[in-house]
Amino acid sequence: MKIYEYIARRVLLLIPVILGILTITFIISHVFPADPLAALLGPLQMRELRPETIEMYRKRFGLDLPLHEQFFNYMSRLVHGDLGDSIRTRNPILEDLAYYFPATIELAMVAMFMSLAVGIPLGIISAVRKDQIVDHISRLFSLAGVCMPSFWLALVLIIVFYYRLDWLPAAGRTSISSILPPTVTGLATIDSLLAGDIDLFLEVVRHMILPSFVLAYRAIASIARMARSSMLEVMRADYIRTARSKGLSERIVIYRHALKNAMIPTVTISGLMFGSLLSGSVLVETVFSWPGLGWYATAALTNVDFPAVMAVTLVFTLVYSLANLIVDVTYGWLDPRIKY
Amino acid sequence: MWYEMSKVFGKWAEEHEADIEELKYTFRRMRQNPLSLLGLSIFVVFVFLAVFAPYVSPYDPIVQSLPERLQPPSVTHLFGTDELGRDLFSRVLWGARISLWMGIMVIAISVSVGTVVGVLAGYLGGRFDELFMRITDMFLAFPMLILAMAIAAALGNSLENTMLAISITSWPRYARLMRAQTLSVKEQLYVEAARSVGASKTRIVFKYILPNCLAPIIIQSSLRMGGTILAASGLGFIGFGARPPTPEWGVMISQGRRYIMGQWWISVFPGLAIFIVVLGLNFLGDSLRDILDPRLRRG
Numbered sequence: 001m002k003i004y005e006y007i008a009r010r011v012l013l014l015i016p017v018i019l020g021i022l023t024i025t026f027i028i029s030h031v032f033p034a035d036p037l038a039a040l041l042g043p044l045q046m047r048e049l050r051p052e053t054i055e056m057y058r059k060r061f062g063l064d065l066p067l068h069e070q071f072f073n074y075m076s077r078l079v080h081g082d083l084g085d086s087i088r089t090r091n092p093i094l095e096d097l098a099y100y101f102p103a104t105i106e107l108a109m110v111a112m113f114m115s116l117a118v119g120i121p122l123g124i125i126s127a128v129r130k131d132q133i134v135d136h137i138s139r140l141f142s143l144a145g146v147c148m149p150s151f152w153l154a155l156v157l158i159i160v161f162y163y164r165l166d167w168l169p170a171a172g173r174t175s176i177s178s179i180l181p182p183t184v185t186g187l188a189t190i191d192s193l194l195a196g197d198i199d200l201f202l203e204v205v206r207h208m209i210l211p212s213f214v215l216a217y218r219a220i221a222s223i224a225r226m227a228r229s230s231m232l233e234v235m236r237a238d239y240i241r242t243a244r245s246k247g248l249s250e251r252i253v254i255y256r257h258a259l260k261n262a263m264i265p266t267v268t269i270s271g272l273m274f275g276s277l278l279s280g281s282v283l284v285e286t287v288f289s290w291p292g293l294g295w296y297a298t299a300a301l302t303n304v305d306f307p308a309v310m311a312v313t314l315v316f317t318l319v320y321s322l323a324n325l326i327v328d329v330t331y332g333w334l335d336p337r338i339k340y
Numbered sequence: 341m342w343y344e345m346s347k348v349f350g351k352w353a354e355e356h357e358a359d360i361e362e363l364k365y366t367f368r369r370m371r372q373n374p375l376s377l378l379g380l381s382i383f384v385v386f387v388f389l390a391v392f393a394p395y396v397s398p399y400d401p402i403v404q405s406l407p408e409r410l411q412p413p414s415v416t417h418l419f420g421t422d423e424l425g426r427d428l429f430s431r432v433l434w435g436a437r438i439s440l441w442m443g444i445m446v447i448a449i450s451v452s453v454g455t456v457v458g459v460l461a462g463y464l465g466g467r468f469d470e471l472f473m474r475i476t477d478m479f480l481a482f483p484m485l486i487l488a489m490a491i492a493a494a495l496g497n498s499l500e501n502t503m504l505a506i507s508i509t510s511w512p513r514y515a516r517l518m519r520a521q522t523l524s525v526k527e528q529l530y531v532e533a534a535r536s537v538g539a540s541k542t543r544i545v546f547k548y549i550l551p552n553c554l555a556p557i558i559i560q561s562s563l564r565m566g567g568t569i570l571a572a573s574g575l576g577f578i579g580f581g582a583r584p585p586t587p588e589w590g591v592m593i594s595q596g597r598r599y600i601m602g603q604w605w606i607s608v609f610p611g612l613a614i615f616i617v618v619l620g621l622n623f624l625g626d627s628l629r630d631i632l633d634p635r636l637r638r639g
Contacts, residue, residue, distance in 0.1 A: 020478030025490070032494035039494065147618040149570055151577050152593055152611030159604050279485035283574050287597075297489065298578045306493055313490040317482045 003329075010325055021317050026074050029310050030067065037063055039306040042087035083314075084307040088300060093311045096296065101315070102186025103173060104285070104292030108277050110212040115219035115277075116270060122220070123227025123266070128254060130232065138224060145221025150280050154214045154287040161210060169207050171289040178203060211288040215280050219273040226269040231262040263334050271327030275320045369631045376627025382620025389433050390440040399427035401434040401587045410603050420605040422596065424585075428605065431587040432613050438588045439617065442503055442572045442581075443565045449507035451557060454514025459549060461515070462522025463541070473519070476512035484509045485571055492580050502581035506571050510564065517560055518553055525552045555632040563625035566618035573614050589614050 033039040037058050038046045046054070058064050062073050077084075083093040126138045162170035173188050174180060180188060181195035189208075192201040234240065235258055243253045278294075285294035293312050300308035353360060370376045389396060405425035413420040419428035457476075461469040479487070491505035525531060531548050539547070575581045576590025584591055589610040596606030 017477070017481055020474070021481050024478055024482070024487075028490050028494045032491065034496065143619065143622065144615075147566065147570075147615055147622055149573055149577075149590075149593075149611055149614050149618075151574060151590075152607070152614065155593065155597065155600055155607050155611070159600050159608075163601050275483040279483040282485065282489065283577060286578055297486075301489065301493060302579050304493075309490055309493045313482070313486050316486045320483050321481055 007329055010328055014321060014325060017321055018318070021314070021321070022075060022078065023071075025310055025314055025317075026071055028313075029306070030063075030070055030074070033306070037061065040084065040087075042304055042306075044304075045087070078314075083311040086300070086305055086308045088303040088305040088308065093308055096308065097293065097311060097315060100291060100293045100296045103188070103290060104278075104281055104294060105319075106187040106189065107208065107212055107215060107285070107290060107292060108274070108281060110208055111216035111219065111277055112270075112274060114212055114216040115223055115273065118216070119220040119223030120227050120263075120266060122224040124231055124254070124259065124262075126224065126228040127231035127235065127262075135228075139228075142221040142224045145217045146225075148217070149283075150214055150218060151283040151287050153217065154210070154284055157210050157214065158287070168210055170210065173207055173291065174200070174203055175207075211284050211290055214287075215277055215284045218280060219270075219277055222269055222273055222276075223266060227262065227266045230265040231258060234258045234262045237261075260334060264331065267327055267330050267334060271324045274323040278316045278320060366628075366631055370627060373627055373630075375623045376631075379620045379623025379625075379627060382616060383624050386436055386617050386620065387440060390436040393434045393437050397427075397430035397433040399430040401426060401431045402585050410599065410606075412603070413605055419609040420603070422592075422606045423599060423603075426585075428592075428609055431592060432589070432609055434587040435589040435592065435610060435613060436617070438499075438582060438586065439569050439572065439614075442499070442506075443568050445503045446506045446510065446568045446572075447561045447565055449504070450511040451514050451561060453507070453511040454516075455518050455550075455553065455557070457511070458515040458518025459522050459545060459553070462519040463526060463545060463549065469519070472515065476515050479509065479512040482509070485574060488571060488575065489578075489580065492575060497580055497583075499581050499586075502572065502575055506568060506575075510568070513564070514557070514560065517556055521553045521556055522549050525549050559625060559629045559632060562621055562628055566621035566625070569614060569618055569621075 029039065030036050035046075037054065040061060041049075041057065049057070062070055065073070081094055083097070085091065086093050086096055089096055122138050122142070126135045129135050158170040161168045169175065178200060181191040181197060181200060184191050184194050188204045189201060192204055240253060240258055243257045244250075248257075281290075281292060281294035282297050283294070284290070285292045286298045289295065293315065297309060297312040299305070300312070370380060403426070405421075408417075408421050408425040409423055410425075411417055411421040417427050417429065419432060422428055422431070457472050461472045487509045488502075488505045491508055492502050495501035495504060525548065528548075531544060534544055534548060572581060573588070573590030573593070576588045577594045579594070582588030582591050584595060592610040593607045596603070596608075596610075599606050
């Protein structure tokens with residue numbers, strides 16, 4: 001089978017997964033709340049409305065229909081891109097999402113890149129220098145990353161790097177006085193470069209350092225741990241002994257023979273880590289007032305804006321499924337034995 | 341009375357000799373590893389403080405004392421005071437109570453559901469297995485905290501609903517684990533032997549399969565408990581679950597946020613408590629894994 005056939009098949013397999021996801025979000029939004037209408041309109045609005053109006057709304061949203069009909073309506077609304085209206089902003093949620101999405105994706109991608117760029121070398125150094133001081137330090141660093149609450153780390157870094165040292169900004173994508181470049185991609189770094197504004201680009205980058213590090217830290221830790229243990233596993237394999245006994249230099253043994261094989265479990269965990277990055281963005285964006293989906297979700301939560309919360313859940317889950325698809329495809333490139 | 345009790349205990353000890361030996365062995369092994377000992381100590385202290393918070397905390401965690409507000413750490417107030425003059429040290433101690441409570445409840449719910457589903461799926465196989473594994477797939481397709489957030493939002497904002505929400509997101513992992521364990525135990529010779537002498541299905545499940553699932557469940561629970569505490573405090577931080585004035589660690593950090601410029605201690609100490617407890621649970625879980633399950637021992 002060719003690689004695009006494989007990709008096409010994996011994309012088709014995504015359909016039942018998405019159906020499953022939608023079933024769960026449907027259950028959460030239509031079965032779990034004590035009153036689904038109150039969840040849609042918000043408790044404040046419900047209190048102001050007259051009983052007749054409430055009944056009218058119930059009819060309009062189709063909440064008086066049997067559950068299976070509601071499910072079909074829910075699906076067809078989603079297929080048409082109708083995620084409902086936000087209680088808080090009173091906009092169609094799709095518009096809100098389009099506005100906040102790029103900031104989150106930019107942050108998550110930078111964090112993902114950072115966690116791979118730091119995590120993998122860290123794990124390899126740790127494995128190659130097993131039980132030496134470098135290994136101990138890197139393991140301690142990784143362990144702290146797994147155990148630390150991200151929102152707390154964010155606050156500590158703000159105290160140190162913003163209030164005490166005044167080296168880095170602590171909130172937003174740019175300073176309040178600066179204006180974001182005209183939106184082309186929605187990614188502030190690329191847009192500022194496209195606008196040819198180097199100063200603005202540097203400012204955007206400075207604003208990204210703290211939030212992307214906090215977001216990446218947990219992923220760095222998990223990736224480094226996985227890279228270390230799979231590297232150690234591979235280093236014990238027979239073909240590594242063969243390579244060494246052939247008289248190959250340690251460098252070539254590590255980079256040519258061991259590394260690629262050790263990467264397979266590491267790539268798997270990277271895919272899983274993307275999910276935790278998205279989860280983490282809710283907390284991290286809240287602390288850094290980063291105008292992304294995570295921040296939007298927290299604002300929605302505190303304002304009992306249930307439709308918006310469900311929409312963010314859906315978008316995050318779909319992005320996560322896509323990330324896992326990319327991971328699956330990457331396998332084949334790393335390990336030719338895996339048949340498509 | 342003491343004599344009676346010792347007799348009862350003696351009888352119990354005789355019946356459970358193997359278990360006690362196992363426990364002794366576990367402790368011996370733990371003593372050899374300083375990190376697991378550290379993990380165990382952190383866990384024991386954490387549980388102790390959670391249980392005895394009313395007796396060991398020097399001040400009331402809720403009562404306000406405005407003249408003493410925003411004091412830095414000192415001898416009278418080890419961790420300082422918050423914006424309402426409450427002693428932070430006492431609040432952090434009481435916070436252990438809520439975190440432990442949430443951790444235990446979530447683990448209890450998700451382990452029970454996960455075990456029932458996993459063992460049934462693994463043992464019965466067929467359509468039931470297929471159906472339930474597809475359901476766990478669906479749940480695992482969600483980023484965990486996001487799903488917990490959505491469920492908590494749907495159920496309504498309360499501590500119990502938050503626990504329920506986190507449980508709903510974590511049972512599939514236990515179900516997966518139990519299914520795998522059941523499948524491997526099912527093929528063992530002693531199960532076949534039991535079946536051939538006519539043991540009923542229920543007997544096989546309770547007598548052979550469940551006891552063999554105990555070790556992985558304990559390992560997984562101690563590792564997951566840290567994650568649960570992190571998730572619960574994260575939800576508390578964004579305003580879900582415990583609410584002020586409840587001394588929950590996440591809520592405390594969130595309330596201290598407004599003061600981090602000058603009064604860093606309000607946010608820093610509760611976070612440090614979370615960090616240390618989760619670290620301890622991780623050490624404990626890792627060492628239990630090494631001891632209880634030699635097959636999983638890492639290089």
